[in-house]
Amino acid sequence: MTPPAPRLHATGQPLDEAVADAAAEWLTRFMAGEVDAGERRRWQQWRAAHPDHERAWQHIERVSASWQGLPPGLAYRTLAPLAGRPARPGRRQLLAALFGVGLASGLGLAASRSTPLRALHADLRTATGEQRRIELADGSLLTLNTASAVDIRFDGEQRLVRLIAGEIHVVTGHDARFAGQPFVVATDDGRVRALGTRFAVARDDAGSRVDVFAHAVEISPAGRPERTRIVGAGEGARFDADDSRASALDPRPEQWAAGQLHADDVRLDDFLAELGRYRSGILRCDPAVAGLRFSGVFPLADSDRILAMLPNSLPVQVRFRTRYWVTVSTVDAR
Structure with a gap:
């Protein structure tokens, strides 16, 4: 039996994931600059077709503009690389970024244990x-x-x-x-x-x-x-x-209570996963360097500084597409 699609909620009212996915699809079109006058009319018609459509779009506008403190506009550029077709992992990441981060705004997965509204x-x-x-x-x-x-x-x-x-x-x-x-x-x-x-x-x-x-x-x-x-x-x-x-x-x-992040012969991908808890946006690790191991003690108050220090210890480069979209990869990666 196929499990039911997850349902999102807003102010106590259920919101089908299909509606969230459609709203995310419209967002990717805007981010890609693919919306002409005709598309904009269809977008307005979609919003007007059902109250849930408008509710989902307003939520996405709020979250994408304020996602973890991103300035308006920059959120779109940061989320843009996640855009993809529904069957690809990128779309799942985009939905998670938009509706997962937005839990505290009143939308959330029904199964979430983190009780975001209480938080x-x-x-x-x-x-x-x-x-x-x-x-x-x-x-x-x-x-x-x-x-x-x-x-x-x-x-x-x-x-x-x-x-x-x-x-x-x-x-x-x-x-x-x-x-x-x-x-x-x-x-x-x-x-x-x-x-x-x-x-x-x-x-x-x-x-x-x-x-x-x-x-x-x-x-x-x-x-x-x-x-x-x-x-x-x-x-x-x-x-x-x-x-x-x-x-x-x-x-x-x-360690974290002392403001420190310790690495004791850890894999780079594990270290970046832990560091990612302390910074907004996306922090990616190229599989080609994921298994590199290193040790060190780093100040949690400045995650940018930690990233800047990595090439001093490892054969990697750190690429900032934006402050909120960072990739750690091999030195010769483009």
Whole structure:
């Protein structure tokens, strides 16, 4: 049985993917300069034919003009290389760029776990490439990584940080005024109670993750809270609403919390995939250089500088089509 096509949503109303695809097709024509007076009339007729058409087009106009902070017009030039026929991967990438990035604007895949509307209205959130550190009322230090969002509630009974999207690093405070109030990080998958500690919690498509760097935490899955697990210093764990399981410690939260991106004999494509989380737009790696390995420590605050440093260590060139469309390829590539 063929699975149904994904449906997008806007203000609670379903939007067929076919409508989104048609809107993306019109966008590619405009980007390619293929719209003459006759085409423009047909485009206007298409928009007027159904409210969903107009809704989809208005959404694309908003997203393409403000996509991750791109200036109007530049977004079109950046998205243009993704244009392709519907059967090609490029069209899927274009739809993901337009409607995926636009989740926070009110359109989103029904199956998305990142609850973008909640993230949009969170107490604290960061954009792509942004990090933010604050001191909470109890003296705890909370650091949000790129594209993260949290709600905070200190209610006299507990100190609660709800992680809506992304990842956070926590160093718990010990203000005597909050003695007896547990410090808890909650996700849709469960609760992480700090036991006097330094730790990180992240959310992704597979569930939630905790890494402990000092002392310990207690995990309670949302659906089976009796299945608690203690995770000690130097340990990690993954959990969902039903259970938790031990995993190796991921050292990266301590690194990004210090504003650093570490490479320890890593493949170039893996390094660029991680770096891509900290910059807007498209960052491509030529398969011809994907397997090159290197090591280094880089400042996360300046991803352009990191890219500029790569040719000093590897036989590669970095090509900026725009600030938001970058390709790392072989030196002799054209």
